[in-house]
Amino acid sequence: xxxxxxxxxxxxxxxxxxxxxxxxxxxxxxxxxxxxxxxxxxxxxxxxxxxxxxxxxxxxxxxxxxxxxxxxxxxxxxxxxxxxxxxxxxxxxxxxxxxxxxxxxxxxxxxxxxxxxxxx
Amino acid sequence: xxxxxxxxxxxxxxxxxxxxxxxxxxxxxxxxxxxxxxxxxxxxxxxxxxxxxxxxxxxxxxxxxxxxxxxxxxxxxxxxxxxxxxxxxxxxxxxxxxxxxxxxxxxxx
Numbered sequence: 001x002x003x004x005x006x007x008x009x010x011x012x013x014x015x016x017x018x019x020x021x022x023x024x025x026x027x028x029x030x031x032x033x034x035x036x037x038x039x040x041x042x043x044x045x046x047x048x049x050x051x052x053x054x055x056x057x058x059x060x061x062x063x064x065x066x067x068x069x070x071x072x073x074x075x076x077x078x079x080x081x082x083x084x085x086x087x088x089x090x091x092x093x094x095x096x097x098x099x100x101x102x103x104x105x106x107x108x109x110x111x112x113x114x115x116x117x118x119x120x
Numbered sequence: 121x122x123x124x125x126x127x128x129x130x131x132x133x134x135x136x137x138x139x140x141x142x143x144x145x146x147x148x149x150x151x152x153x154x155x156x157x158x159x160x161x162x163x164x165x166x167x168x169x170x171x172x173x174x175x176x177x178x179x180x181x182x183x184x185x186x187x188x189x190x191x192x193x194x195x196x197x198x199x200x201x202x203x204x205x206x207x208x209x210x211x212x213x214x215x216x217x218x219x220x221x222x223x224x225x226x227x228x229x
Contacts, residue, residue: 046123047158047166047209049218060216063121096165104154105213108177110165 002027004097004111012091012118018084022097022111029078030055035100036073036080037107040093048093052100053080087118124149124210124221131227132200140224142193142210150191154213157186157195160223161206169208170195202228 008020022036029036035052042048051061053071061069070083084091094113101108125143132138142149142157149155155173158166168177170186173193183198193212197204205228210221 046223047211047220049211049220062217104152104172105156105211105218106154106168106171107156107158107166107211108168108171110167113165 002099002109004099004109006095006097006111006114008114008116010114010116012087012116013120014088014118015086018082018087018091018095018116018118020082020095020097020114020116022080022082024078024080024099028075029073029080030075033102035060035103036071037098037100038071038082039096039098039107041096041113042090042093050082050084050095052103054103089118092116092118121148121214121217121219124212124219126208126210126221126224128222129225129227131229132197133229134200134202136200137196137198138200138226139194139196140208140210140226142195142212142221144191144193144212144219146191148212148214148219149188149193151215152213153188155186155188155193156211157184157193158209158211159204159206160209166209197226200228204228 003025037052038050068085073080096113097111099109157170160166173188174186
């Protein structure tokens with residue numbers, strides 16, 4: 001059973017960079033045609049797809065966030081990461097890491113989510 | 121890209137059926153058979169209920185079904201049960217990106 005766990009700072013100052021890591025267990029990050037995904041949910045609001053990365057490092061980002069997002073993968077640690085620069089209060093959200101089973105919107109495994117608050 | 125359009129709320133009594141709509145465009149819902157539906161209970165991560173418009177992952181009851189016509193996808197929950205009360209989100213592949221709907225709060229009366 002694949003499990004995902006987010007980690008990173010829960011409080012980030014405005015204009016700084018948000019950094020999160022997702023550790024995958026129960027399966028190898030570089031097996032299969034999986035896409036390792038980040039999705040966020042502002043408090044009381046809906047879901048927003050941030051983007052995903054393949055095990056080989058190919059990235060696809062939400063056009064509205066593309067200029068501020070960087071994703072990377074570390075196969076040796078079975079982890080993938082998210083960096084979001086120049087954050088504002090609007091970036092306050094629960095951030096989920098997840099697995100897209102085929103890269104066509106089949107998100108079958110999710111982490112529990114981690115709240116990141118942007119505040120001075 | 122704009123969010124897919126879902127009704128903010130839906131409701132039904134136990135045992136009844138309820139259908140939630142999800143409207144997009146020819147660039148997302150209408151252009152691909154890669155529409156998914158997720159169920160989210162308060163404080164929990166979303167759970168995949170339907171993928172590729174109408175397929176159910178293992179373990180999802182067959183009371184949940186999906187369909188699509190043109191630019192609108194639908195999720196139907198038959199034989200409503202108390203545990204079906206949750207938020208439901210549709211999403212669609214849109215060519216190297218994914219778009220979510222705003223979510224529908226399903227209340228079991």
